[in-house]
Amino acid sequence: MxxxxxxxxxxxxxxxxxxxxxxxxxxxxxxxxxxxxxxxxxxxxxxxxxxxxxxxxxxxxxxxxNSEMKDFENEFFRETFEARAMLFSKRVELIRALKPSGRLLDIGSAIGIFVESLRRAQAPYEITACDLNAAACEQLAQTYGDIEILNCDAKDLDQHNAYDVVTMWDTLEHIVDLDELLATVRRLLRPDGIFAFSTPNTDSFEWLVAGNRHVQILPPGHVNLLNTKNIVRLLEKNGFGVRDQMTLNPSLDISYVLKLLDSDPVVAGRTDAFLQNAIKDPEFQDMLSDYLVQKRMAGNVVTCAFPFPET
Ligand SMILES: [Zn+2]
Structure with missing residues (x-):
């Protein structure tokens, strides 16, 4: 389908x-x-x-x-909700450390996994959720009656200096015009606000192994695949500085690579034999996990940015 x-x-x-x-x-x-x-x-x-x-x-x-694909994706989000809610709790902590309260806009909320994580952490934000998909917004409204829900493209919001926090989880890779997106975020954010987002990191262990066979090669859904360094260049070009950047969840890299070596003969054929064996060893996995976090080489990067003052 x-x-x-x-x-x-x-x-x-x-x-x-x-x-x-x-x-x-x-x-x-x-x-x-x-x-x-x-x-x-x-x-x-x-x-x-x-x-x-x-x-x-x-x-x-x-x-x-607007195809059936989106319904399929919403269904996937529902099925994996619990497992993914765990991953989001760390993101809530990161934001609270920088901006403990205020108005928060979540762009690309889908069915509300981040909203749920904020609720579970009892994070005291006034939440607005924004998503292009009508079905996702309906579900959000049913589950969270007390938050503001906007079924539109964030760039069509006409607010200025309105939010203390703008978040965008695993959505950046779907955006064609990244300069336009960052101009929108800059306009919506208060001057002392923060912009926190995550996206796949192609300078990562899983991308080094998978290369052009990676499952995240998914056009026209994924149109821009970035890495830790060019994210900084993109932000600076658009008037943002980086406050914090980290790659979390290296265990996802390891489980993905194990699965890929097992299922994709092309990837297995070009991967070093030492690595193929070592990665099955739990001790090696632990060391590799620490290394990937330290070197920011896990496959998903979280960045917290702040707007430079207007000149
Ligand atoms: Zn370039």
Missing amino acids: MLRTVQDVAQLPNSNAKRTRCPICDAPDIAHFVQAFGFDMDRCGDCGLIFCNPYPTATQLDLYY
């Missing part, structure tokens, strides 16, 4: 120009990385951004996000 929808999307005409320079660092060093689901993804030789080139059109994205 999902495959058919994505192929329909890829067959729509795409009038977007193919980029010859990197959307983040402007380097001209762009090389083909992989083709998936009828879309080409390129990689910047300078900052490492992996991006859909050309980017999908608004019409393609509209079809993709």
Whole structure:
């Protein structure tokens, strides 16, 4: 079902120009990385951004996000809710340490996993949840009657200096125009506010092993795949500084790599024999986990940023 929808999307005409320079660092060093689901993804030789080139059109994205695929995704979110709520509690702690209370806008809330984590932690924020998907917003309204729910694109909100915290969990990779997104966040945030977000980290253990076979290569849903370093470049270019950046949950890298070595002969064939054996050893897994956290090389990166003062 999902495959058919994505192929329909890829067959729509795409009038977007193919980029010859990197959307983040402007380097001209762009090389083909992989083709998936009828879309080409390129990689910047300078900052490492992996991006859909050309980017999908608004019409393609509209079809993709209003397809059965989205219902399928909401169902997946419901099924994995408990397991993922655990992962979000650390994110709540990080934000509370920087901004203990105030107005919080969560962009791309889906069915509310972060809202649930805030509730469980009894975090005293005045919460607004924003999502493009109508079905997700309906479910949010049923579960959390006392929060503000906005069924729209965050860039269409006309507020200024309205929020102490803006969060965006595992959503950045879906956004085509990252400069426009950051201009929106800057406008919505108070001058002393914080912007906290997570996204896949391609400078990670799981990406080093999986490469162009990684399961997160998912155009036109994932259009920009970043890493710890080019996130900093992107933020600075758009008037933000980084307060904190970390990669949590290295156990997810390890379990994904174990699964991949078992199921993908291409990846197994190009992975060193020592690593293939060692990674099955619980002691090695513990050491590797510590190392990945220390070096910020786990597959999901959380960044807390703050807006530079207006000049
Ligand atoms: Zn670049």
